[in-house]
Every structure is written in C-alpha cells, then in structure tokens.
Amino acid sequence: MTKAIVVGSGPNGLAAAVTLARRGLDVTVLEAADTPGGGTRSAELTLPGVLHDECSGFHPLALDNAFAGEADLSRYGLEWLWPEIQYAHPLDHGAGAAAWQDVATTARHLFDDGDTWAKVFGPLARNFPDTTDDFLRPMLHVPEHLFKLAHFGGFAGMPAALVAQLWKTPEARALFGGVAAHAFRPLTTLASSAIGVALGTAAHAYGWPVAKGGSQAIATATIAALEGLGGRVETGVQVRSLADLPDAEVIMLDTGPAAAADIAGDRLPPRVRRGLRRFRHGPGAFVVNFAVEGGIPWEYQQARAAGTVHVAGTFEEIAAAERQINQGVMPERPFVLLGQQYLADPGRSAGDVHPIDAYAHVPAGYEGDATEAIEEQIERFAPGFRERIVGRHVRSTAELEGKNPNYVGGDIVTGANSAFQLLLRPRVSVDPYSLGAPGLFLCSAATPPGAGAHGMCGYNAARSALAQLGEEVQLGEEARVGPRTVDGD
Numbered sequence: 001m002t003k004a005i006v007v008g009s010g011p012n013g014l015a016a017a018v019t020l021a022r023r024g025l026d027v028t029v030l031e032a033a034d035t036p037g038g039g040t041r042s043a044e045l046t047l048p049g050v051l052h053d054e055c056s057g058f059h060p061l062a063l064d065n066a067f068a069g070e071a072d073l074s075r076y077g078l079e080w081l082w083p084e085i086q087y088a089h090p091l092d093h094g095a096g097a098a099a100w101q102d103v104a105t106t107a108r109h110l111f112d113d114g115d116t117w118a119k120v121f122g123p124l125a126r127n128f129p130d131t132t133d134d135f136l137r138p139m140l141h142v143p144e145h146l147f148k149l150a151h152f153g154g155f156a157g158m159p160a161a162l163v164a165q166l167w168k169t170p171e172a173r174a175l176f177g178g179v180a181a182h183a184f185r186p187l188t189t190l191a192s193s194a195i196g197v198a199l200g201t202a203a204h205a206y207g208w209p210v211a212k213g214g215s216q217a218i219a220t221a222t223i224a225a226l227e228g229l230g231g232r233v234e235t236g237v238q239v240r241s242l243a244d245l246p247d248a249e250v251i252m253l254d255t256g257p258a259a260a261a262d263i264a265g266d267r268l269p270p271r272v273r274r275g276l277r278r279f280r281h282g283p284g285a286f287v288v289n290f291a292v293e294g295g296i297p298w299e300y301q302q303a304r305a306a307g308t309v310h311v312a313g314t315f316e317e318i319a320a321a322e323r324q325i326n327q328g329v330m331p332e333r334p335f336v337l338l339g340q341q342y343l344a345d346p347g348r349s350a351g352d353v354h355p356i357d358a359y360a361h362v363p364a365g366y367e368g369d370a371t372e373a374i375e376e377q378i379e380r381f382a383p384g385f386r387e388r389i390v391g392r393h394v395r396s397t398a399e400l401e402g403k404n405p406n407y408v409g410g411d412i413v414t415g416a417n418s419a420f421q422l423l424l425r426p427r428v429s430v431d432p433y434s435l436g437a438p439g440l441f442l443c444s445a446a447t448p449p450g451a452g453a454h455g456m457c458g459y460n461a462a463r464s465a466l467a468q469l470g471e472e473v474q475l476g477e478e479a480r481v482g483p484r485t486v487d488g489d
C-alpha cells in the first residue's frame with residue numbers, strides 16, 4: 001500500500017490526508033500539539049462552559065469548494081450555523097453599517113450607497129460559485145470561467161482605497177474597509193482589495209457561518225472521515241527533520257515555508273530552498289478572548305446581531321492603522337476583529353456569560369501588550385463593555401507562534417498578502433505544492449489559495465501528489481462518491 005505522512009493537522013494537513021486516503025493511500029498525520037486541528041481548535045479558554053475558537057471562527061469559503069464537495073463532512077457531524085447579520089461595523093455615536101447575507105437587505109440599510117453596493121456585490125455573489133473554482137487554486141492555470149474571473153479580478157486587483165471610492169457615505173466605506181483589512185495590507189497597495197472583495201462577496205453568496213460546537217468540530221469531522229478511510233492522527237509528535245519520519249512515498253508538510261526548508265534540508269534543490277526562504281510573512285495579531293456577562297452593549301444596534309464586528313472606526317482610520325502595522329508601528333487605535341459566534345451557536349455560552357474572540361492587527365513580532373488598546377476600541381463603540389468582562393485570555397504574537405510555529409511573528413494568515421504572493425506563493429512555480437524532490441510537498445496556507453480553514457491548500461497539494469504518483473494510485477471506493485470535477489482528475 002502506498003504510504004503518506006502528513007506533518008501538521010491544521011485544516012490543510014487534514015484535508016490533504018483525507019484526499020490521499022480517499023485514493024487508497026495509507027495516511028498518518030503527525031501533529032506537534034496535544035490537540036489536533038491547528039487553526040480550528042476550540043477550548044474553554046476563559047471560564048468553564050464558555051467555549052472559544054482559539055483561531056478561526058468564520059468559514060465562508062469552507063462551505064462550497066472542491067474538498068467540501070468530496071469529503072461531505074456533514075456525514076461526520078459537521079453542522080454550519082449562521083448569525084442573523086454576517087458582519088457589522090459600528091461608528092461613533094451609534095452610527096454604523098452591516099452586511100446581511102441578502103444583498104438587497106444590505107443595500108436598503110446603506111441608504112445613498114445601497115444601489116452601488118448591490119451593483120457591485122449582486123453580480124459578484126451570483127457568479128461566486130464559479131469564480132471560486134478558479135481562485136481556490138494556483139493562479140497559473142487556464143481559467144474555467146474566464147469572464148467571471150476577469151469581472152472578479154477587476155475589483156480584486158485594485159487598491160482597496162480605490163474601490164472604497166465607489167461609495168460616498170462613511171458607513172458604506174467603513175463596511176468595505178472592514179473586510180478589506182482582513183488582508184493585513186496597506187489599503188493603497190495593488191490588489192489590497194482582493195481579500196475584501198472575496199470575503200465581502202462570500203458574505204452574500206454563502207454567509208459567514210460558524211461550526212456548531214466550535215471550529216474544533218471541523219477537525220473532529222475531518223479526522224472521523226480520515227479514520228473511516230483507515231488513516232490516523234498522532235499528536236505530541238514534533239517533526240524536526242525528514243530523518244524523524246518512517247519511509248513513505250508521499251510526505252506533506254503543513255508548515256511554513258522556512259520550516260519546510262529546515263525539515264527537508266538537503267533533500268531540496270537549492271533553488272527551491274532559496275525560494276522558500278525568500279517567502280515573506282506579514283504583520284501579526286494580538287488575541288484576547290473575553291467572557292462577557294450579558295454580551296457586548298453595542299450602541300449600533302445591528303452589531304448586537306452580527307457574528308463578526310469590525311471595531312475600527314472610519315475607512316480612513318483603518319487605512320492609517322493598516323499602514324502603520326506594515327511599517328512596524330503599533331497604532332494607538334488598531335484594527336480589531338471581534339467574533340460573537342455564540343449568537344449563531346448559543347451552546348457555546350454558560351448561561352448569560354458569552355465567549356467573545358477578538359484580535360488586533362499589530363506589527364510583526366510585536367512585543368507589547370495590546371489588551372488595553374483592544375478594550376479601548378470596543379468600549380468606544382460599546383460603553384459599559386469593560387464592566388461586563390468576567391474572564392480574559394491573552395495571547396501575544398510570541399505566544400501564538402509558540403503554540404503554532406506556522407504563525408511566524410504572529411502572522412496568522414501564513415504569509416504577507418502582497419500582490420506578488422497572492423499570485424505566486426510560496427515561490428514562483430507552476431506546481432507551488434511540489435518541493436522539487438520526488439514525493440515531497442507543502443500543503444499549508446502558505447500555498448494557494450492562502451489563509452483560511454477551507455482545506456483547499458491541502459486538497460490541491462494532495463492532488464499534486466496524486467498526479468506525481470500517476471497510475472500507481474488506485475481510486476478507492478470513497479473517491480467515487482460524488483466528487484466535483486477538477487482539472488487533472
């Protein structure tokens with residue numbers, strides 16, 4: 001039986017493992033941490049009974065992609081839940097804006113800018129299932145849906161500051177600025193709108209759902225699928241070198257590019273090693289999980305029903321803060337992303353005490369404490385918030401990296417989202433997953449399509465490995481259960 005080892009059990013490592021196991025490979029996943037799941041782990045970080053997502057909370061791109069279609073994790077207990085409002089953006093004095101899954105409802109609440117919002121996001125959302133077929137894989141390919149991809153790329157390729165000029169009101173501009181900031185990029189740079197346009201469109205196409213029982217449910221379901229196919233996960237195993245591994249025809253690394261270069265050492269051709277070491281990481285995150293009695297008293301009422309709240313003020317304030325973190329300067333008022341997953345999944349709360357997962361964008365490797373800055377930002381739009389805090393769990397950039405080495409310097413999106421790295425990551429190559437040595441592959445979020453707990457980096461990497469193995473790989477029974485068509489099958 002063809003053997004595969006996957007190093008790392010993040011969503012990409014597990015997606016690679018399932019994809020390989022479905023083709024009949026004997027797969028073992030080795031995970032350094034005591035709990036599997038990487039960025040999809042959940043835990044009672046603050047108080048007993050209050051369940052937090054340690055990292056990813058919202059999964060708009062995990063619902064309808066090639067891996068989701070093949071693996072059908074609902075058969076293993078994964079259930080998605082949606083908040084009433086997908087994301088909200090409070091402004092001073094109780095003003096703000098919000099995005100519903102329905103474009104027309106969103107537009108109605110944006111007054112003078114509603115028509116433009118609907119004209120931009122309506123067609124993008126309708127085309128999104130086809131567009132994602134093309135952008136959830138390496139950019140160097142012949143597009144299946146050329147015109148739809150070009151339409152999407154027309155917005156995605158622009159600086160976010162230019163796209164924001166489509167709207168006149170501070171509310172609509174801030175609403176777009178909030179999603180654009182997910183890129184951790186200066187909003188004036190080329191393609192800095194790419195992540196915002198993708199996530200903004202996804203909110204209308206799929207919503208921003210949470211996993212029932214915490215994001216850990218994604219890992220639990222994927223591992224159940226893997227075990228059903230005869231695979232296994234071993235935790236508490238830190239892999240430092242290929243010499244640590246048993247013989248296997250396929251080795252998948254769910255690691256950062258530099259770590260992959262360290263682990264693979266001399267097995268890599270020098271040009272590949274150089275390429276991996278040139279990979280650039282982005283700014284960091286400083287994470288605070290709160291237990292809050294009675295929830296957050298947002299002045300802007302819609303924020304009380306929103307899964308995600310972008311706590312950052314106007315578009316101009318966001319642009320200034322994102323510019324600063326990219327210059328290595330800690331902003332006085334950082335961009336704060338805040339999750340209220342419990343609104344969609346009430347089982348995560350303990351009575352009237354609710355989990356709130358927040359993080360601020362900070363410079364790479366930031367050594368200070370951003371707790372106060374985060375609380376200030378929330379208090380600004382929700383006076384009385386502080387008095388309701390009954391538990392707090394803090395992770396600095398160093399602690400994030402300590403717990404998961406893929407988050408270098410606190411870079412939770414595994415690589416700077418520069419225009420170059422959005423197109424060509426982790427290095428310039430037709431097959432970005434191959435590490436240039438037979439059987440050796442990279443499958444983490446450092447590869448296309450990049451960050452997120454969607455599993456598509458792992459799925460694509462597994463397909464690259466299967467293509468390399470050629471006809472030696474037999475299609476297992478499972479692989480015939482309704483897979484979507486993907487090039488190279």
Ligand SMILES: Cc1cc2nc3c(=O)[nH]c(=O)nc-3n(C[C@H](O)[C@H](O)[C@H](O)COP(=O)(O)OP(=O)(O)OC[C@H]3O[C@@H](n4cnc5c(N)ncnc54)[C@H](O)[C@@H]3O)c2cc1C
Binds near residue numbers: 011039054237451
């Ligand atoms: C605070 C935070 C909020 C986020 N919010 C969202 C969100 O809402 N939605 C979303 O889609 N994404 C979000 N993300 C990003 C998302 O979690 C990541 O993009 C995703 O988890 C990447 O998956 P991965 O499999 O590439 O790597 P990871 O999930 O990082 O997993 C890598 C795994 O490999 C293990 N590992 C690494 N090196 C070794 C080694 N040498 N030996 C053994 N094991 C090793 C690590 O311990 C880890 O378990 C967030 C991340 C963070 C931190």
